[in-house]
Amino acid sequence: MLNFFLDVIMVCVIGCVLIYALPTLWSYLESTETKQDRTIFALTDDGWRIALHNYAPRGPRIGKPVILCHGIAGNRFMFDLNNAPSLADYLRSQNRDVWVAELRGSGCSGRPGILLSDNPLNWSFDDHLDYDVEAIIRNVINETGADSVHWVGHSMGGMLIEAYISRKKSSGVASAVALGSPTDFTGMQTHQFRHVLKIGAVLKVIPFNPMILLIKCFFPILRFCPGLLSTLFCSENIEWWVIRKISAIGIEPVSSSALWSDMARFLSEGKFAGPSGRPYLQGIEESKTPLLAISGAKDIMAPQKAVLSVCEASADGCVRESVILGKQTGLEQDYGHVDLLLGKRAREEVFPIIEKWLARWDSVISQKCIGTQN
Secondary structure, rough: OOOHHHHHHHHHHHHHHHHHHHHHHHHOOOOOOOOOOEEOOOOOOOOOOOEEEEOOOOOOOOOOEEEOOOOOOOHHOOOOOOOOOOOOHHEEEEEOOOEEEOOOOOOOOOOOOOOOOOOOHHHHOOHHHHHHHHHHHHHHHHHHOOEEEEEEEEEEHHHHHHHHHEEOOOEEEEEEEEEEEOOOOOOOHHHHHHHHHHHHHHOOOOOOOOOHHHHOOOOHHHOOOOHHHHOOOOOHHOHHHHHHHHHHHOOOOOOEEEHHHHHHHHHHHOOOOOOOOEOOOOOHOOOOOOOOEEEEEOOOOHHHHHHHHHHHHHOOOEEEEEEEHHHHOOOOOOOOOOOHHHOOOOHHHHHHHHHHHHHOOOOOOOOOOOOEEE
16 A cells, blocks of 8 residues: 555656656747847836846837737747747837836746745736836836836736726826737636636645646647637637747746636636726726727637727727727738737738827827826
8 A cells, every 4th residue: 555655656746747847848949039139127016026128229219118018927929939920029120119028927037936936926916917017117117218108918918007007097108008908707708718717726726827837738739739729829820830939938837826816706707806896997987098909800818898898988088999800800810819919910910000009199298107096
């Protein structure tokens, strides 16, 4: 009996080692560099280091600095993957001063390990909102001397800025763009998201989402899992090598279970609200920050209704606009979730829409006061 238990323990140990080692191996084999000019670090009020990668304009700077922010479990490669469409590089080519932010736990920012780490593995959506966003905006304004910034967020990166401008009168944000960012979770309890709801109990015990780690373990065979891929990509609109590479290096293997529990709560309750029940978008109808919501026509992760409902709340004199990207609006392909940034024609079809929006609001003057509460 003792030998049996020892064998079980040994198998478990070997399994854990493989689950941890395989993503590291794939990341090493697919490794590449991003093309930023420099990287600085912002310190949040709760002590985390946040990486800010600067893509300096090649000529005289045009307009306000632009912050690019990834979604849950993402990192800087979403905006600058070698040989793929790069929003950071595109905006830099338009002589914009671009800052790619990596939230806590991602990329070059402070990040935890699975076993031993100086950083706790228990941050939440509120930690990103209350600390990371604040530090990112404050540091970019201090570095550039600008009075305000533009914020372009993908997925959760857009959800964060929508929540931020809802609660801040003097936000330091001249305009915001949210790509594939759901804020209305009514009716999203579909089969694609059942796995998030099912692992709720597991997340209370394990400090990270095990499904992300398992996906990264087996990413070489993702090509043969069309159901999984369809949730993140519109396969006709993205190259397989991009899927392979972004799965290996653009998705963080370890992300806080508290953050994933927040996402599970949004889905189960059908609303975008904090643990207290207070809606994150409470107050957005009073926000004067112009907002563009972009939705992919075939984005399963963030359906059109979930993304575009934010435009229904609008203050007098403020602008809320929406764009659906797909064949129905005259584009060559329908867009999914990740191909909003990395699709075959994203540089020609998506990026110019963002640039046009930013140019429209470059003349907005915002107060330098950062962090004033409503």
